[in-house]
Amino acid sequence: MKKIKILAFGPLAEIMEKEFLMEAVDTKMVLDTLVQQFPSLGDRKIALAVNGKIRKDVVLLQDQDTVALLPPYSGG
Amino acid sequence: MQWKARYERHYSLPGFGHLAQEKLAAAKVLVIGAGGLGCPVLQYLTAGGVGCIGIVDFDTIQLSNLQRQTLYRTDHVGLLKCQVAAQQLRAINPDVKIIEHPVQLDQNQADLIIQQYDIIVDCTDNFAVRYVINDCCVILQKPLVFAAIYQYEGQIAIFNVENDQGMACNYRDLFPVVPTAEEAPNCIENGVLGVLPGIIGLMQATEVIKLITGIGEPLINKLMTFNVLNYQSMIVEITDDAPVQVENMGITTLGIKEHVDHARLLDEDISGIQPHEIEVYRSDSDVSIIDIRESDEEPAFPMADQGIPLSVLYARMDEVRASHIIVVCQSGKRSIHAAQQLKMHFGNTRRISHLIGGIIRYLNNNKPE
Numbered sequence: 001m002k003k004i005k006i007l008a009f010g011p012l013a014e015i016m017e018k019e020f021l022m023e024a025v026d027t028k029m030v031l032d033t034l035v036q037q038f039p040s041l042g043d044r045k046i047a048l049a050v051n052g053k054i055r056k057d058v059v060l061l062q063d064q065d066t067v068a069l070l071p072p073y074s075g076g
Numbered sequence: 077m078q079w080k081a082r083y084e085r086h087y088s089l090p091g092f093g094h095l096a097q098e099k100l101a102a103a104k105v106l107v108i109g110a111g112g113l114g115c116p117v118l119q120y121l122t123a124g125g126v127g128c129i130g131i132v133d134f135d136t137i138q139l140s141n142l143q144r145q146t147l148y149r150t151d152h153v154g155l156l157k158c159q160v161a162a163q164q165l166r167a168i169n170p171d172v173k174i175i176e177h178p179v180q181l182d183q184n185q186a187d188l189i190i191q192q193y194d195i196i197v198d199c200t201d202n203f204a205v206r207y208v209i210n211d212c213c214v215i216l217q218k219p220l221v222f223a224a225i226y227q228y229e230g231q232i233a234i235f236n237v238e239n240d241q242g243m244a245c246n247y248r249d250l251f252p253v254v255p256t257a258e259e260a261p262n263c264i265e266n267g268v269l270g271v272l273p274g275i276i277g278l279m280q281a282t283e284v285i286k287l288i289t290g291i292g293e294p295l296i297n298k299l300m301t302f303n304v305l306n307y308q309s310m311i312v313e314i315t316d317d318a319p320v321q322v323e324n325m326g327i328t329t330l331g332i333k334e335h336v337d338h339a340r341l342l343d344e345d346i347s348g349i350q351p352h353e354i355e356v357y358r359s360d361s362d363v364s365i366i367d368i369r370e371s372d373e374e375p376a377f378p379m380a381d382q383g384i385p386l387s388v389l390y391a392r393m394d395e396v397r398a399s400h401i402i403v404v405c406q407s408g409k410r411s412i413h414a415a416q417q418l419k420m421h422f423g424n425t426r427r428i429s430h431l432i433g434g435i436i437r438y439l440n441n442n443k444p445e
Binding site for chain 1: 109111112113114198199200201202203206223224225226227229230231249250251253255257259266268273299301310311312313314315
């Protein structure tokens, strides 16, 4: 398990803390753990950025990685 | 090259000058949505001397808009945004050609409007239209300057412009499937700080100017998030590590087949079913054949499992239970629109097809000799 930092944006920051630490092996585990912990995440669409890069595939994490969870905004 | 006192401060700006001003004057920019984001974008692009600006908006001005939509005055309430905006902008800068498009953008005319412009600016307030714009810009290979807001935060990005490595991303590289409206309530449901669209809209206008003139580092393949409460911003790179395959979305409707080969197509195919195949599909219990013609249209088509007229399809989509939906209409044209609507709604959770050539061709093929 790696110790990583999570940043949550927009409506996601109303469900979880804006910034917190957690442990995970890969990005899939991050999402699975969070959905379990916060069921209201449900099947929300979330773009996931590891250390400033959007990743669509599952990525192995290293200690101190930052994972940003970006939801879509629709307002204009 | 004509010298104009209006643009003196641009002429004397190091790194900008007459050349950049000429580029602005030659540009055609389409601003879709003349609301919170659209107002500042329109005001500054007009003031800055962009040669031609199109405005798409079918809405009228509401009193509750005036807290942030600064092109409009109290006595404009009830009037068409598109018309009032055009009138105000012409007064700001008569050099600029302002074109009004007072329509609700959907797949049917999006391409016709978008293809007339060089750069498209998405200032809309709902996912349905944002995906229509995105997909249309992917197919037409038009640079798209995107922005969206939520309460105190905004997102800005530039899509469909190749970076140094020849890679161009689009909105579906962030969010492949259309989110539900509940996932990000709009300003009506959730409130918005009036200055937020002003700030984000000006960043969007800045990106348009950077793209046209080639100054600075535009947010190509990058998504910026900006928070007005603490002024924190974050820029993430959008990579094509796992490109979303886009296929055939709206291609036939858009009537621009020559672009198909170049487009990185989104989603799964909306496949066409040949008339002779439909009987095979009909025997499958997990297939639903939906006739989307209006109720008074002839001839009857008994093969259909269900009739849901296209005019009410949007509201009744969830009545369709089968995992494979085949849409049919009279001639095979409206069925493509309906299939796209279903695709937008269901994403890749259902297989969506339509009957090529429609009921007329099916019946002609099956005429007794």
